Amino acid sequence: MLRGHFLLTSGRHSDRYIEKFRLLEQPRALDDTARAMIGKAAGKQVDVVLGAATGGILLAGAVSRQLGRRTMFTERIAGQMALRRGFQLQPGEKVLIVEDIVSTGGSISELVDIVHHARAEVALAVCLVDRSATGLDLGVPTAALLRLPIESWLPADCPLCATGEPITERGRTGKASS
Secondary structure (H helix, E strand, C coil): CEEEEEECCCCCEEEEECCCHHHHCCHHHHHHHHHHHHHHCCCCCCCEEEEECCHHHHHHHHHHHHHCCEEEEEEEECCEEEECCCCCCCCCCEEEEEEEEECCCHHHHHHHHHHHHCCCEEEEEEEEEECCCCCCCCCCCEEEEEECCCCEECHHHCHHHHCCCCCCCCCCCCCCCC
16 A cells, blocks of 8 residues: 555546555465455356456456456557457356456446447456445446545545645556546
């Protein structure tokens, strides 16, 4: 957990940042995390594990390896999440979405849209940490390994911006912020 003034992938600002790669770089910890995510999906049929670049790729790979299921990941093209590299979901497939840190659920919502566009089904969306203020309500079954509400602000409401504290950018994706 880092302290400072951070610009999150959601476009919001926060005074705390969770650096997930210190966990994901450790093979045993990654495998333990994958097992815990699989545990959240117990009893659900899963045909495909889907993650988003970058952190979601490691998680999706670890989960799918243990489940023996196909892995896919999305990438941003001009700010929009998309399947590339020949990945295709088939109608009716049951998809386990895995994500790393969630603040607003925006990236998971984009993955859900991709799944629905392919006429596949979301079995579950599971994240490593849900840092949202109120918990996730994305219209699909969701779970988190850790619920850790951490305050974040729209840029116009950010108290750190008001004091002139510079932003420390760490690890955000190419998602366009508003």
